Amino acid sequence: MTRSVVPGLAGLLVAGAVAAGCSSLTLTDVDQGWPVEAVTKVGRDNRIADNRYALSARVTPLAIEEFQDSSALIGKDLRVLRNHQGYYFVTGQSFKNVYVFDGSGGAFSLSEKIEVSQAGLSNPALNQRTPYVELVDGSLKMLLDADGVVKGGAQ
Amino acid sequence: MRKHLIIAAALLLGAAAGPAQESDFELKQKFESTVRSLRTALDTATSVTSLDRTLDSINALAAGYKPHEAFFDKALVPETYASTIAGLRNGYAVAYDRVATIQAQEGRIIDLESRLALLVGDIDSLRRERDRLFGELRASRQSNQQLQATIRQLNQSLQTRDRLVFALLDSIFVPYQGAGHTTGDTQLENQGQKLQQTSAVARVAEVASDNVRFLGVSALEPKSFASAADQYDRFAKRWQAFRPDIVAASTAARTAALTKAAGTGSAQTVPPPAVDPGVRVDSLLGLWKSTLDGAIWRGVAGEFAAKSIYLPPFHDGPSFAAAVRAYVDSAKASGKDASVFVNEVWKERIDKEWRDVLTRGDVLGREQYAALDASVSELGKKPFDMTIMLVLGLILLAVAAVWYVLSRRSRSASA
Numbered sequence: 001m002t003r004s005v006v007p008g009l010a011g012l013l014v015a016g017a018v019a020a021g022c023s024s025l026t027l028t029d030v031d032q033g034w035p036v037e038a039v040t041k042v043g044r045d046n047r048i049a050d051n052r053y054a055l056s057a058r059v060t061p062l063a064i065e066e067f068q069d070s071s072a073l074i075g076k077d078l079r080v081l082r083n084h085q086g087y088y089f090v091t092g093q094s095f096k097n098v099y100v101f102d103g104s105g106g107a108f109s110l111s112e113k114i115e116v117s118q119a120g121l122s123n124p125a126l127n128q129r130t131p132y133v134e135l136v137d138g139s140l141k142m143l144l145d146a147d148g149v150v151k152g153g154a155q
Numbered sequence: 156m157r158k159h160l161i162i163a164a165a166l167l168l169g170a171a172a173g174p175a176q177e178s179d180f181e182l183k184q185k186f187e188s189t190v191r192s193l194r195t196a197l198d199t200a201t202s203v204t205s206l207d208r209t210l211d212s213i214n215a216l217a218a219g220y221k222p223h224e225a226f227f228d229k230a231l232v233p234e235t236y237a238s239t240i241a242g243l244r245n246g247y248a249v250a251y252d253r254v255a256t257i258q259a260q261e262g263r264i265i266d267l268e269s270r271l272a273l274l275v276g277d278i279d280s281l282r283r284e285r286d287r288l289f290g291e292l293r294a295s296r297q298s299n300q301q302l303q304a305t306i307r308q309l310n311q312s313l314q315t316r317d318r319l320v321f322a323l324l325d326s327i328f329v330p331y332q333g334a335g336h337t338t339g340d341t342q343l344e345n346q347g348q349k350l351q352q353t354s355a356v357a358r359v360a361e362v363a364s365d366n367v368r369f370l371g372v373s374a375l376e377p378k379s380f381a382s383a384a385d386q387y388d389r390f391a392k393r394w395q396a397f398r399p400d401i402v403a404a405s406t407a408a409r410t411a412a413l414t415k416a417a418g419t420g421s422a423q424t425v426p427p428p429a430v431d432p433g434v435r436v437d438s439l440l441g442l443w444k445s446t447l448d449g450a451i452w453r454g455v456a457g458e459f460a461a462k463s464i465y466l467p468p469f470h471d472g473p474s475f476a477a478a479v480r481a482y483v484d485s486a487k488a489s490g491k492d493a494s495v496f497v498n499e500v501w502k503e504r505i506d507k508e509w510r511d512v513l514t515r516g517d518v519l520g521r522e523q524y525a526a527l528d529a530s531v532s533e534l535g536k537k538p539f540d541m542t543i544m545l546v547l548g549l550i551l552l553a554v555a556a557v558w559y560v561l562s563r564r565s566r567s568a569s570a
Contacts, residue, residue: 036230
């Protein structure tokens with residue numbers, strides 16, 4: 001469904017821009033969510049790259065923010081999931097927080113930092129449970145949205 | 156068996172963890188991993204029984220993950236849950252055909268392998284027979300008649316061994332050449348091992364070598380050369396047909412041996428450097444052909460020499476044709492009596508005894524032979540006799556003279 005809509009959307013946008021003389025056009029009821037999280041290893045250059053979603057980013061600031069160590073993420077897996085609104089949820093092993101980024105404008109801008117574990121997550125996973133993102137880590141399970149925890153709580 | 160246990164365990168884990176699965180990512184990973192294992196099991200299956208177990212695993216996978224179909228339709232893009240399961244089932248059908256064909260051929264292979272052992276025994280006993288006959292020929296203690304009988308016996312023995320050696324190669328290669336069945340690496344390796352175990356290439360080389368030796372020591376009767384040339388042709392054609400298979404199988408067996416040696420780290424098990432196993436046979440075939448041709452032309456030259464007719468030297472079809480033409484031209488020009496050349500050598504010996512072998516395309520050829528035969532036959536025709544013409548002319552003159560005298564007498568009598 002999403003696949004067939006994307007090329008059509010581009011056509012609609014062009015046609016709409018021409019017809020309306022570049023006036024404001026808004027498409028609603030858009031689901032930008034990924035069906036499954038991307039689990040990508042941080043390279044020596046502190047970058048992550050995912051082929052399926054064509055996602056690539058430098059994560060040094062995230063390492064400093066979470067661990068106060070720019071090299072803390074090198075060789076570790078980062079788990080990234082985009083929700084239906086287009087926000088990117090990022091976390092990983094030993095993280096105490098889930099980071100919510102706004103991906104517009106060619107950068108990941110921090111939208112929300114959600115504290116989920118005081119001891120740090122041991123084996124986290126992010127699941128798409130539209131309209132929420134589910135965080136699971138052993139017995140811990142909570143539902144998140146771009147603003148914070150909706151259900152469940154920090155350990 | 157171990158593979159199936161692993162797949163079954165993966166399915167149990169997947170199915171058990173299915174409903175209570177916490178991470179979608181892990182669910183997808185497990186599903187994809189099980190699908191990969193099943194595909195490998197299908198690709199490497201060698202029996203219908205193991206394939207049937209794989210089908211059971213496919214059905215268990217389809218049932219266990221069915222509740223997550225909607226998730227997989229999104230997560231497996233460009234595949235879907237249904238297309239993945241359908242792909243596995245299709246793979247099962249394809250593998251089933253392949254394995255069923257192999258199993259049917261396995262029966263043939265077992266039969267032929269027992270035949271292989273018999274053939275090797277037969278070839279070895281013929282080798283002893285050959286040694287005895289060569290010994291008799293060398294000793295030359297026999298009469299000419301006995302000698303020819305020994306030669307015939309030896310030739311027959313060589314031909315039988317020739318057939319048996321190629322039957323041996325058939326037994327190694329033909330079972331794998333079913334319709335639409337490609338020979339895989341394992342089968343090639345297997346064939347290469349059988350080639351080594353039976354020393355098949357060495358046996359082919361030995362047959363070629365024995366034929367060279369046979370032509371060297373035997374004085375064949377002229378008519379036997381045609382069958383000797385036929386035997387060479389059959390052998391060369393069959394060898395060329397098997398040669399690529401032999402090289403591929405030997406290379407596969409050597410590669411496998413090298414891989415095993417590298418795996419065990421044993422330097423002693425490394426086979427000798429790669430040498431094209433067919434080179435020795437190729438070289439012996441060349442020698443066989445040149446020995447055969449040499450024997451034919453020496454035999455033909457001997458027929459002329461036996462009647463003290465000395466043609467210019469010849470060693471092949473064109474030089475023989477040139478030598479005969481030169482002799483015919485010279486005889487015509489000199490007007491000398493060529494009846495011995497024409498009647499005693501050409502008609503009695505060459506045309507009666509050697510024609511079969513000379514008319515072969517690779518010796519002289521039918522057209523060339525016919526042209527030479529016509530040229531020699533023309534030489535045999537008697538030149539036009541002028542004496543008869545002279546006698547006839549004199550008779551005519553005498554008749555005319557008698558007629559003239561008689562007519563004058565009758566005229567004077569009437570006057």
